[in-house]
Amino acid sequence: MADTISEPSQSETSAERSQKLEGIGCKRKRVEDIRFTQGHGNYVDDVKLPGMLFGDFARSPYAHARIKHINKESALKVPGVLAVLTAEDLIPLNLHYMPTLAGDVQAVLAHEKVLFQNQEVAFIVARDRYAAADGVEALEVEYEELEPLLNALKALDDDAPVLRDDLAGKTEGAHGPREHHNHIFTWSAGDEAATQEAFDKADVVIEEYLAHPRVHPCPLETCGSVADMNPITGQLTLWGTFQAPHVVRTVAALITNIPEHKIRVISPDIGGGFGNKVGVYPGYVMSVVASIVLKKPVKWIEDRMENLSTTAFARDYHITAELAATKEGKVIGMRSHVFADHGAFDACADPSKYPAGMYHICTGSYDIPTAFCSVKGVYTNKAPGGVSYRCSFRVTEAVYTIERAMDLLAQKLDMDPAELRQKNLIQPEQFPYTSAFGWEYDSGDYPTAMAKTLEAVDYKKLRQQQAQMVEDFKAGTSREIMGVGLSFFTEVVGAGPSKNCDILGINMFDSCEIRVHPTGAAIARLGVKSQGQGHETTFAQILASETGLPADMITIEEGDTDTAPYGLGTYGSRSTPVAGAAAARAGRKIKHKAQLIASHLLEVHHDDLEWDVDGFAIKGMPDKRRSMKEIAWAAYNNLPKGMEPGLEAVDYYDPPNFTFPYGAYLCVLRIDVDTGVYSVDRFYALDDCGTRINPMIIEGQIHGGLTEAFAVAMGQLIDFDETGNILGASLMDFFLPTAVETPKWETDHTEVPSPHHPIGAKGVGESPHVGGVPAFSNAVNDAFRAFGGVHTHMPHTHSNIWNYARSLGMIDS
């Protein structure tokens, strides 16, 4: 009974009790870091099972070739090699192709043809990874090289090579008619005719080609899986690097015909995802097949080169951006056409209705009355992918389009880029604001964020310094120039409302289940999966604020489909907007029952109780209270008549809308014109992510996202030579900045809560990437504005910057 546990000290104030909860707003230290920083994380490669075998892929050396012959015996002779599986072995199981999230199919093992370099050709299973690698080395495959297609802009030429023999005669794709053998889809949004009218009557128009080159999310941990098919029980357990474990389970059930209840998918600790771990890869499938065939657990782990060259890339958008404006600088129309290079299979990870993701957020933060965009997806001889690399679906591409376009328009109008943006920002009284593409922006105060940013950096003074450096350069007294890059971004995250978003027909809700134990400790499980975001810390904080149980008394568990409620996983900044909302609502259900129990304990009607931080008190009598700890105990042994025991709740949350985090970023950099070497003098990032759950984690997220934005803008590139050889698929070449290269970040914030989210939070993990990429690129381009520069493409490497300076006549040669 209640008197068996100690009363809370009545001398504690509400504020003191609130602080002890470590709820929303607390800079709580990350609980998961105790194990991560001591080397005690449990990643998929840490999974070791008795008798476990190891599988490795033999991969194609060619970008486009016919497979003439595979000599399995050559690899089977290697000591320790147990099996060599090829497409021929998968055909009877109908597993040589698997469905992709984008409505296409992808070869699990190449059948008859290879379509990109390093494509999976055979899966070699051996006693250990050494023997498997020897088997890969020994396998003899005879190829007949075919002409490769590498330039997406030439994919739809009449004489372009045919890549997908398997689609011959297929005139209808998942997103409408196919007009060419290398065409995947054409998708458009907005009002084409009205947009044309706006351009016809505009005083000023700009049009520019903006390449967003192919890059790779490159998480520190590569992809991998361990499959264990128990031949006796028929139970399949699959550990893997899955950002969305439940989706993997459902897809596995659909493609293997193993009943879904016989499949347990476990995402253990994940060492970074950034979109790379959303899709389903041949390695996952082959570990399962091999485990079924060999009746042993089978592990598959990528190496770095395999990760960079075969698992999902990002971007590869060839964009044209157009703006129409009045001579005063009011934007009246926006248009964008995109050629999207999807590689050899359409394995983009987007909500099924949106083959170009949310690219149509590309009117940005501005009140633009008319807009139109269209995206054409094409096949090329490159690895499949097109994932959202630290952003919501294609939002980085969209924000890059509008933010570069605004700078180009400012230049054409001979106007300051900040002034042009201020003239066009959506005003606070316009919210909720419906964009020309139909998005309903839920909330924001853009002018305040912009003004705060310009003031924080002393924008006017920066422009004066820049002008002085231009003068010195032109006078020949300096070889350095300076750029100031602005970006004001709006994201669309938290996919998503079922009216807009599903994956393979599954609506993109998310979930939380909480069980409060008799002593007032609790466990909560969610349908999302942290890859480093700190869910174990922050979801406990949401629940602490909602239930009055201290965060330290709440375990957060994710990633095991046998125990976690169904959810769509973590990507596109959806964890807080969707699962975070489910957590808050599950907490409220707990609180609701707790109130009924408290009314029983205090012998008053529940309407006479009020919530007080961590328990209920009789209204006007704060000393007459029962803490959640007491109520939890009573929930198991002293209940009102007729109430079922226990204190548990489940919530599945289908959000009414997306959330729209925004921010204003400013980058200041200097360029040594003679070498193209740049130095970032300052980077100021103001974010509005609504309610701030853990300011320390937000800051860490922003540092990480800005670092990845810096990497993309200034160096990352997955490049190919003319025969389709992938260039630089190792960390020697692929730009993963170290602490030495990474600039110092200054963070700031405003806080306009989302009106429809239960706690007003909007998500933050991806904002810095989305806003950071154009800020860097604008800074580089801005440095050349006074020298006649218009646009130079990313990545802004030393050599690209130098080439651009030379093209503008700034270097004697």
Add this chain to the structure above:
Amino acid sequence: MIPGDFEFKQPASKDEALSMLRDGGDDARPLLGGQSLIPMMKLRMASPDILVDLRGLDDLRHISIGKSIHIGAAVTQHELIGSEELFNVCPIIRETALVIADPQIRYSGTIGGNVANGDPGNDMPALMQCLDATYILESSEGIREVKARDFYEAAYFTALQTGEIVTGIRFPKPESGHGYSYQKLKRKVGDYATAAAAVVLSLSGDNVKSASVALTNLADTPLFVEKAEDILVGSQLTLNTIRATMDAAEAIMEPVSDGRGSREYRTKMGGIMVKRAIEQAAMRADGTAKGGLFGWLKR
């Protein structure tokens, strides 16, 4: 990224190591820090059957400084950086070692491995050419010496014969009061040079008394700029003489186009590195007039 099968041998003495290498023939490779060889093996671009580990051989680990400087092949980059004695007489060694890769790699990587492998990306070979070093090559047959300037034939091809290893490096102690600079342009920590130049020079009054220039990663071997000496020695350092040296250097460069930039860009950067290295070396050399003649260097 898994190497093939190999046998790992740890000899107790240099002589034992040399016999193991003789017996192993072309199938045996010596191992020092492993920073070049092991990645090549993981990529299966090298597949030796026998690795002879030289790291435990104490007679390869010394640094001795007299009229000339002698460094054992197994001295790590970290040890080179840490040696105050070496820094006092030849500071460019530390300056160069500090821009090789990152601290973890410098704990393992050795000067012998760096110079002997023939990797054009390595920094020490050009520096050794700049310092006019001699490599001491030993095999079970005996000892011979080859100048660093004559050692490199093509990428990964050197004067080393089967069974032979570089056991040490010797070079004349640079003149007291010399100026030096190693200028390396790279994309990030750990990267090979987009272009790099090593310069050692000394001044006498207004004139250059001695000068030596060498280049890293601008061809398939390190490059010694022979003409630099003719152009600079006896002359004053002026925009013209520096420009002439840059031109002479650029004329012998043959970099490949890669992720670091086009051949043309890398060549131009080679020139800029030469210029900046000469300027910095001149500033550091005794006899540099402050302001005055060299004032333009500080513009």
